[in-house]
Amino acid sequence: MDAKKLVNNDFADVMFNRHSVRVFDKNVKIDRTELQEMIREAATAPSACNLQSWHFVVIDNPEAKAKLKKAAMKFNYPQIDTASALVFIAGDTQSHEVYRDVWQKVYEAGNITKEKLDQIFNTFLPLYENATPEFLQLDATMDSAIAGMQLLLVARAHGYEANPWSGFDFKTVIADLGLDPLRFVPVMCVAIGKPDASVTPLQTQRYPAEQLTEFI
Template sequence: MAIVNNDFHEILTGRHSVRRFDPSVKISRDEMKEMLEETITAPSACNLQAWKFVVVDTDEGREKLHKYFMKFNFPQVDKSSAVVLFFGNTLAYKKYSQLWHSMYEAKKVTKEAMEAALNTFMPLYEKADQQMLVADSMVDTSLAAMQFMLIAREHGYDTNAMAGYDATKAALTMGLDPKQYIPVMAIAIGKHDPNAEDEITTSRYPLSELVDFE
């Protein structure tokens, strides 16, 4: 494990968007897989896990991103160690039965619990319209994306969440079916360039403007 920080409060409050990355910092694919293994412990609706990740860490991959990203995100695309694309998978339910059967075979759930879950949730997704499938997958994938950014801090890295791209081209450009895979977010990951100017320190709205108690 490449964990360098187990202080959750520092991970949470120390995370901020970095736009100037140190191009000399490279994250191995083994460590990236470690971080994504941690990422997929994120919660999801009905444990559907309706997400897919594409890790862009080659020059060829970055060229693809240049085709549909806005130019103001090119510094992150070009200088970060990698850009992880988070897509919602609207057809994740098609593997749902297989998932529950594997849980049953591993004795994680009883047969009754498996059948109850499949009989309850599968019909909902099989009959769902595209709007519901997209919404569900975007919520699931957003949770995973936030978790990934915190995990990156745990491993000593910085991130920048990006949505400045042509979403209609994202899946096709990366060789995915655009009807099945919905772009949710792109996250650049690496380390802040120590020679770059300081990043902007943002402020938050007062909690009193955001919270009601009933």
């Protein structure tokens, strides 16, 4: 992660001038090294118990786009047809199975004591090992949604625009993308590219935050 490499490191611009762009310049290619870098940056997102219950499927070629289209609602075809790449984010309900490795590394790096390591394993692992499928799906969905939001901002920091979308068939999209439906839950797709200059993106409004806020 090298902040100096970011094309746009102006946080206010990255956040407040983000708008969903749904039609992209088809001539722009984003190389896989950069896509992987953007995903690496997005995956610095927080996650429940640091389980990182996300999985990224990169769709950047016609064959992969055809697979995604099978499950997508028609109004999302423009993003699929024109984006340089789409990153499908699925929640991983089995992330706790490698949980020991993640914290073992933190321990080996000298960042936590053996007692703290054991405490983490004894507190959190039983929670996940005994969890219902609904709990695991919800947890994985929350983690993935946060990574998705972060990817939207990372894309802007790299000089691209993006659109998050989940208008696809939730029952079929996981299998259509070649993932295991017993393990992964669909969360969202992020279309990334340079905007088609001939199309003006929709400027959306927000409800006044006061209307949706209570202090208790």
